[in-house]
Amino acid sequence: MKLSDATILIVDDETSLLGIYKHWFENEGCRVLTATQGLEALDLLAANQIHMIVSDVRMPKMDGFALAKRVQEAAEYYPKIIFISGFSEVTDRDCYGLGVEAIMSKPFKRKALLDMVARSLTPRDQLWQCAPMATAPDLSLVVAFESLHSAVDQGLIAFGHGGICIRSELQLPVGDTVTLDVGFAADHHALSGQGIVRWIASDERQIGVEITCIGDADRAWAAELAEHNETVSFIPIHS
Numbered sequence: 001m002k003l004s005d006a007t008i009l010i011v012d013d014e015t016s017l018l019g020i021y022k023h024w025f026e027n028e029g030c031r032v033l034t035a036t037q038g039l040e041a042l043d044l045l046a047a048n049q050i051h052m053i054v055s056d057v058r059m060p061k062m063d064g065f066a067l068a069k070r071v072q073e074a075a076e077y078y079p080k081i082i083f084i085s086g087f088s089e090v091t092d093r094d095c096y097g098l099g100v101e102a103i104m105s106k107p108f109k110r111k112a113l114l115d116m117v118a119r120s121l122t123p124r125d126q127l128w129q130c131a132p133m134a135t136a137p138d139l140s141l142v143v144a145f146e147s148l149h150s151a152v153d154q155g156l157i158a159f160g161h162g163g164i165c166i167r168s169e170l171q172l173p174v175g176d177t178v179t180l181d182v183g184f185a186a187d188h189h190a191l192s193g194q195g196i197v198r199w200i201a202s203d204e205r206q207i208g209v210e211i212t213c214i215g216d217a218d219r220a221w222a223a224e225l226a227e228h229n230e231t232v233s234f235i236p237i238h239s
Helices: 015-026 038-047 064-074 092-097 110-121 148-153 216-228
Strands: 007-011 031-035 052-056 080-085 100-105 139-145 157-159 163-167 177-184 189-201 206-214
Touching (some): 015 031, 015 110, 038 052, 052 110, 064 080, 080 110, 092 189, 092 206, 100 110, 139 148, 148 157, 189 216, 206 216
Parallel strands (some): 052 080, 139 177
Antiparallel strands (some): 177 189, 189 206
8 A cells, every 4th residue: 555545543642743743644645633542543443444553652541552452452454553652661572462563762753754654554565575685684593394284283483464473492682684484394385585583582482573575486475374364463472
């Protein structure tokens, strides 16, 4: 979906910022709705088809995290969600588990927010096209499974609509780019490309990785898997 075709719901209790963000998106041709807290946002979600929620995290009455949780629980439709915040006690892992696609820290530039929203609205089969890199990442996540079905059944991997939670004892730095080579022999497919480590739970031996690109041979398969998985998480909390 093009940014100009999207209906954006902006939620922030700072009315001055709300007006600035509204102006930014309206200049891009978006239809923009605004709310100053989560309860008001829920009413707008019920009455309108929203494609993207851009929400502050810390707000009175209902904060951004509670709003994202209510969206997930509603099971009606799932708009994309981006969090903007100067501070939050909620972990990145929990945010991604609730379907949040990105977490932006205030202050940020207009272009950064618009680019992030446009990226989130892009279909996965387009978003995950691999662009040539000057140098390959130093880190690799290489795993071989018998099949996708058995790996999911055994809790070794779980798919969200933007990434994976995978069981691993590797100590990968959060925020670093990694080469992905996660194969499923019986399916003749693999997640072969790159990703970004978004969280690591060493005590549970689990890693959360956002997928950033998949090779041509498996990209359509991976994109369909992300679109039709049973979880509404961006990156599931548990495999």
